[in-house]
Amino acid sequence: MPVLLLRKHPDAVVVGAGVVGAACAEALTRRGLRVTVLDRAPVASGTTARGEGNLLVSDKRPGPELALAQASLRRWPRLLAELAAELGPRLADCEYEPKGGLVVATTDAEAAALRTLAAAQRAAGVDARPVAAPAVLEPHLTPEARGAVHYPEDAQLQPVLVATALLAAVTARGGAIRTGVEALGVRHGRRGRVTAVTTSAGPLPCGSVVNACGPWAGSFAAAAGAPLPVSPRRGLILVTAPLPPGTVRHKVYDAGYVGAVGSGAAGLRTSTVVEATRAGTVLIGSSRERVGFDATVRVEVLRVLARRATALFPVLREVPALRAYGGFRPYTPDHLPVIGEDPRRPGLWHATGHEGAGIGLAAATGELLAELRTGQTPHLDPAPFRADRPALFTEEARCSV
Structure with a gap:
């Protein structure tokens, strides 16, 4: 198969062009990484297109998900203002309403x-x-x-518009968006570290890959050699x-x-x-x-x-x-997203498992993943979202998927 031709191999390939993948790609490119976003379908046409656009703290009990939601609600207005300054107000208009x-x-x-x-x-x-x-x-x-x-504090925005705006910032910074390309798995070196994404258009060498496949993240994780119960x-x-x-x-x-x-x-x-x-x-x-x-x-x-x-x-x-x-x-069986690098497959990162809260949690998810990927101090404790946390792999969890 032919190799996807890029001037330079990306530092990160984000698999999934929904709002979570877009937020991860935006946060990574803002830190100077070269990013390519892959999706087998058009941008924001999966789960993102079928959401209500909720940014909520009201539906969350105290715990890690609430902390992530609070960080995200603080981040969304600033992020939208940054996008408006970079792209112009028309491209960054995401119908944000702090309606409560x-x-x-x-x-x-x-x-x-x-x-x-x-x-x-x-x-x-x-x-x-x-x-x-x-x-x-x-x-x-x-x-x-x-x-x-x-x-x-509860708010609302239009999810397709915000995913599109985030990806517009990615391309403005030199990133690439490739739709109609299906990610099939990964290649890895002798020590198990990811060296490329295998795709329907050929292998794409990269420094890391982000699994932001939403409901399909379990399938991609399994194909990458690190199964997840999503x-x-x-x-x-x-x-x-x-x-x-x-x-x-x-x-x-x-x-x-x-x-x-x-x-x-x-x-x-x-x-x-x-x-x-x-x-x-x-x-x-x-x-x-x-x-x-x-x-x-x-x-x-x-x-x-x-x-x-x-x-x-x-x-x-x-x-x-x-x-x-x-x-x-x-x-996910424990109702928490998976955010961070998978220790079973170095270079494979996950940003998935948000269930119905992905739009609201996307801003903080992108920040947390990018902080961890670039070695910055994370703005909140990443431990509850680890890919190898025991709650994902109990017998009860396996039976619930």
Whole structure:
């Protein structure tokens, strides 16, 4: 097979042109590394194109993922400002909205659990404000609400736009984006260190490779000789016709959402998530189920989502649904992403396993990976995200994938 021709071999090849891969590539090129991004499909056409664009701390319990989310929420506004200065405001417009989130309890038991969670989050530095009258923040909210917590730090952006902007910065710095090229595995030297990526267009020599393949990261890791228990978890979203501005003002979800996110069950889990886009449409979620790469859009799941959303926002009962779409999220058994070099295959780096939080966590993920790759002091503890952490390789973990 022919060798992919480049003027110089890249210091790093990032496999995956979604938002996490784009964030890694941007952070690496900002530190002066030569980077090539490979994807078998168009830019941001996989999981990134099927996300809601959430930047959240509200749905995370205290621990490593919350710390990563807090770092990412701090980083996103600065990163977007840097992109605007470098690329111009038009290319860097990612529809960023610091709209805040509102978590709503509809039973007394949920309200008590929500207060407990919010107290723990506040102890970890999250701005979590109990709300006695949630209708003041969301006038169309059901009067059945028994309690709510407002999270001013939650935000939203358009995921395809932000991935495109990050990759535009990569190319502006001399990096390369190659779509329609599938990464098949790696070549390595006598001591196991990566020396090249094997691709559908031939081998590409490089100094390192970053596995940012999202739900397909487990397959690429296995092909590279360092298996990871990353598997797809399917989710569906309903999109309504445009509504007047202010109909839904925040990202609003019910108190059961946190439990659904943290569940490891393979079967269907649903919770209510409602939020508006800049175009006026309303996104309704969310569902989670592990069914492999079965892309079937199940009408019965959409019915559950619609029923729960209209219970939370009765105003939606007369609003038509325009479309529905689904996607696959990269699931790990311990619900933590994998970020860093794989000790089993030196030169192979991972940035995957974020499940439904990849867009929000991408900014800090890219920074952390680039810091580790270039020998800088990491801005947060990388140990919980290691590729060789025991929680990924227990018998229970193997059975859950």
